[in-house]
Amino acid sequence: TMFELAQKPDVVEKARQEIDEVLGDRQLEFEDLPNLKYCRAIFDEGLRLHPPGSIILRQVVNDDIWPDGSKVKAGSDAVIHLYRLGRDEQFWGNDVLDFKPERWLGKGPLADPYDFPVFNASFRSCLGKHMALTEMTLSLVQLLSNFNFELSCKKEEVTYGVALALMLSNGLPLRF
Secondary structure, eight states: OHHHHTTOHHHHHHHHHHHHHHHTTSOOOGGGGGGOHHHHHHHHHHHHHSOSSOEEEEEOOSOEEOTTSOEEOTTOEEEEEHHHHTTOHHHHOTTTTSOOGGGGTTTOTTSOTTTSOTTOOGGGSOTTHHHHHHHHHHHHHHHHHHOOOEESSOGGGOOEEOSSSOEETTOOOEEO
């Protein structure tokens, strides 16, 4: 998310306007979080483009047929590739690679976890989802309220490493 924000001063400005409208001169309180809709949309969009867990692996228990008609045998592995899903032009539109928090406004935060299961879904939903989103929003408000920042390298130099969780090869060089 910080990688994307460092390249999108217009998004940073919209978030700062929302923070000013919601908070004014006072400190952020827990009760303010539902009113920071654009800030939350920033994270939803960041998670769409850069999901920390890039795949979900499940084993098929019973023979089944998927919605597209594919037959799946018991014992097969089913893989949901979140990185690819977040870049599916058929689902997200031809601007799929653009960082646009606005695409989440009006839908509610990750409205249907089955549309984009970055925190998984159903009874397998991540227990820490709400705490993670709360912490991310609190952090974003503090960072945007107190700092300006920019990438201190070319965006092409920021690359992913191979690991269980999606991570940056050499970290994220930012100048604050």
